[in-house]
Amino acid sequence: MEESISKSVMAFITITTVVVLFSFFVWVFPGFFFTNDLKEITTAKPYTALELAGRDVYMAEGCVACHTQMVRNLEPERKRYGRPNKMEDDVYEFNFLWSSQRTGPDLTNIGLKYTEGWHKQHLINPQAIVPASIMPQYPWLFEKKLNVSHVIASMKAMKKLGVPYTDTQIENSSSKVEGKTKGDALVAYLMSLGVDTREKGGDLN
Amino acid sequence: MESMNILSSVLSIIFFFIMVAVIYSQFRKNKTADSNKTIEQFDGIDEKDAPIPKVFFVAYLIAFIGAIVYVLLYPSLASWKGFIGWTENDDAYVAKSIDINNNINAIINANTDEQVFTLLQKDPLVLQSGKSLFGDNCSACHGQDAKGQYNYPSLVDKDWLYGGSPQDVYTTIHNGRKGKMPAWKGVLSGKDIDELTQYVSDLNKGPFKSNALFDANCSSCHGKDAQGTHGVGAPNLTDDIWLHGSAKADIKRNIENGMSNEMPDFGERLSRNQILSLTSYIVSLQSEPQDNIDFMQANTYIFSRNEQQLPAVLTACVACHGADGLGALPGAPKLAGLKQAYIYNQLNLFVSGLRKNATMQNIVAGLDVKDKLLAASYFSSLDSPAISKITPEKSADGLINDPTERLIFQGDWQRAIPACSTCHGQETEGSPSFPRLAGQSSDYLEKQLFDWRTGDRTGDQGHMMQNVVNKLTDDEIKSLSKYLSKMK
Numbered sequence: 196m197e198e199s200i201s202k203s204v205m206a207f208i209t210i211t212t213v214v215v216l217f218s219f220f221v222w223v224f225p226g227f228f229f230t231n232d233l234k235e236i237t238t239a240k241p242y243t244a245l246e247l248a249g250r251d252v253y254m255a256e257g258c259v260a261c262h263t264q265m266v267r268n269l270e271p272e273r274k275r276y277g278r279p280n281k282m283e284d285d286v287y288e289f290n291f292l293w294s295s296q297r298t299g300p301d302l303t304n305i306g307l308k309y310t311e312g313w314h315k316q317h318l319i320n321p322q323a324i325v326p327a328s329i330m331p332q333y334p335w336l337f338e339k340k341l342n343v344s345h346v347i348a349s350m351k352a353m354k355k356l357g358v359p360y361t362d363t364q365i366e367n368s369s370s371k372v373e374g375k376t377k378g379d380a381l382v383a384y385l386m387s388l389g390v391d392t393r394e395k396g397g398d399l400n
Numbered sequence: 401m402e403s404m405n406i407l408s409s410v411l412s413i414i415f416f417f418i419m420v421a422v423i424y425s426q427f428r429k430n431k432t433a434d435s436n437k438t439i440e441q442f443d444g445i446d447e448k449d450a451p452i453p454k455v456f457f458v459a460y461l462i463a464f465i466g467a468i469v470y471v472l473l474y475p476s477l478a479s480w481k482g483f484i485g486w487t488e489n490d491d492a493y494v495a496k497s498i499d500i501n502n503n504i505n506a507i508i509n510a511n512t513d514e515q516v517f518t519l520l521q522k523d524p525l526v527l528q529s530g531k532s533l534f535g536d537n538c539s540a541c542h543g544q545d546a547k548g549q550y551n552y553p554s555l556v557d558k559d560w561l562y563g564g565s566p567q568d569v570y571t572t573i574h575n576g577r578k579g580k581m582p583a584w585k586g587v588l589s590g591k592d593i594d595e596l597t598q599y600v601s602d603l604n605k606g607p608f609k610s611n612a613l614f615d616a617n618c619s620s621c622h623g624k625d626a627q628g629t630h631g632v633g634a635p636n637l638t639d640d641i642w643l644h645g646s647a648k649a650d651i652k653r654n655i656e657n658g659m660s661n662e663m664p665d666f667g668e669r670l671s672r673n674q675i676l677s678l679t680s681y682i683v684s685l686q687s688e689p690q691d692n693i694d695f696m697q698a699n700t701y702i703f704s705r706n707e708q709q710l711p712a713v714l715t716a717c718v719a720c721h722g723a724d725g726l727g728a729l730p731g732a733p734k735l736a737g738l739k740q741a742y743i744y745n746q747l748n749l750f751v752s753g754l755r756k757n758a759t760m761q762n763i764v765a766g767l768d769v770k771d772k773l774l775a776a777s778y779f780s781s782l783d784s785p786a787i788s789k790i791t792p793e794k795s796a797d798g799l800i801n802d803p804t805e806r807l808i809f810q811g812d813w814q815r816a817i818p819a820c821s822t823c824h825g826q827e828t829e830g831s832p833s834f835p836r837l838a839g840q841s842s843d844y845l846e847k848q849l850f851d852w853r854t855g856d857r858t859g860d861q862g863h864m865m866q867n868v869v870n871k872l873t874d875d876e877i878k879s880l881s882k883y884l885s886k887m888k
Binding site: 217222224225229232233235236268274275277279307308309310312313317323324325393398399 | 401408411415488497536537540541549550551661664668674794
């Protein structure tokens with residue numbers, strides 16, 4: 196019997212498949228069924244139209260290349276960046292922007308730290324505020340207007356993926372982003388980070 | 401989620417036993433293995449039936465035992481928590497960290513505010529901790545050296561927007577600040593604005609001269625003598641320190657367009673002791689730190705916890721409400737957890753008779769404004785027990801099952817009752833205008849709700865609370881009071 200297994204290509208393929216499927220069923224498959232439970236317990240809120248547009252700018256400008264959005268549950272990280280990420284925070288995140296490179300600081304809770312004015316100044320010229328910064332300048336973001344139809348399209352896509360936007364919300368979104376610049380949207384996005392998942396009582400200690 | 405965890409766990413256990421079975425069967429077979437026996441030949445190379453080396457089995461045995469020990473000790477299968485009670489939060493960096501909470505608590509527990517800050521100045525660990533907190537949280541706006549920059553004030557000069565006493569600095573960090581200056585374009589004529597621009601930019605150049613336009617429009621915030629007012633954060637305009645630019649064009653733009661400058665609040669991100677370290681660090685940067693400390697309102701007990709030395713006003717309150725604000729006499733509510741603005745307002749309501757209670761009205765009648773502020777600042781500074789998050793059970797349509805919980809967290813829209821949590825906070829933890837309810841004594845809560853019915857308690861802004869109470873039944877008032885008092 197042993198001989199036949201070691202010689203049969205079919206047996207080799209079947210056994211390999213079973214072993215791989217095994218990992219799939221233990222690690223990957225259960226994840227598909229968590230979403231509804233996570234939606235129940237999460238305090239995360241879907242992005243507004245402007246914030247969602249800002250998120251697209253964040254991805255397009257490659258901020259992910261230098262910034263993580265993943266505070267690990269380790270003392271030094273909690274002290275510096277605040278509340279650690281939880282699974283349920285990301286129910287409306289398509290796709291995740293956790294990233295893996297920290298050239299700059301983590302931005303998970305950045306909405307609690309600065310003001311709109313600061314972000315605008317910093318994005319236009321980081322070195323004017325933090326002289327040693329190596330972050331690139333993004334002044335043009337505050338000159339380019341948002342493309343309203345893109346925002347509506349991306350809201351519709353989010354809805355298909357399970358974000359509970361209503362049709363009226365999507366219709367009304369054009370008035371919310373009309374005339375706003377990409378920079379305004381990015382600042383709105385940054386100011387929203389960590390706000391909905393905020394917990395009381397000192398997340399930096 | 402639970403069922404999926406169980407699926408994963410069961411599959412993992414099955415996998416474990418299959419592994420054990422495979423290795424065990426190999427182990428059994430090893431005994432009959434014969435290294436001289438040839439199983440097969442490929443191109444003249446013999447495959448012998450050699451036994452598997454022992455070390456291989458030993459390694460597997462260790463791995464199996466390791467797996468079992470791990471499962472027993474740590475949270476692993478389904479909802480098993482593990483014998484050693486490890487949680488994610490225990491993951492600390494293996495580095496020496498110094499806990500300064502004991503240092504600070506010891507200082508706080510035996511001294512007045514003035515002594516507290518004098519002693520904190522002398523503790524190098526406190527200042528060092530303040531410095532590193534400043535680097536992480538404040539330097540991006542105020543600069544590494546705290547000297548400030550365009551739009552962000554310097555914290556090392558004597559020109560304070562909101563005051564430089566440790567109490568002021570603490571309040572700034574805890575609550576944040578929003579400095580607003582209205583826009584004057586359209587309110588004043590272009591000529592008036594030009595005149596004011598010239599006037600303001602000359603203010604620091606010679607002896608002070610008054611100006612009718614300034615008196616009429618600006619002095620309410622910047623003061624008659626243009627020296628600024630700490631209450632609203634209006635800067636002194638007679639010195640050569642400019643937050644938003646010193647050129648005439650800058651000054652004109654600022655007068656025309658107004659400004660709104662914001663310092664974020666850190667009260668819910670940093671602990672009291674962290675804010676005290678930061679405050680001490682900022683005070684230590686001043687040219688004469690002791691001056692700033694002396695600047696404090698004398699004899700206050702905002703931070704200190706020295707019961708023997710409580711001012712006479714407070715000794716009376718403490719008899720009923722407790723030095724810890726958790727209530728000493730039955731019937732006297734807990735005051736810890738209420739905010740300064742709320743307490744101060746209630747004391748005034750007792751004075752004016754809008755809120756009726758013979759005991760309290762008697763006591764409050766003898767207090768002046770300073771006493772009332774002192775009492776409010778003392779009781780609002782006390783620690784109150786944390787409230788754990790409640791996740792009420794919901795039915796399929798999203799409504800909370802328990803009717804009392806539903807009133808608190810969802811309200812009853814058919815009867816136009818908003819959820820208590822919309823005003824009193826997610827966990828009814830309260831805010832400056834809305835009192836904390838969680839953990840308050842149930843008799844007291846019940847009495848308050850009935851007092852609104854009978855008209856013994858009024859004065860709630862816009863009849864917010866009265867409108868709610870009028871729609872509640874007696875039974876609901878009783879069960880709400882019981883439930884809220886048990887929230888911990």
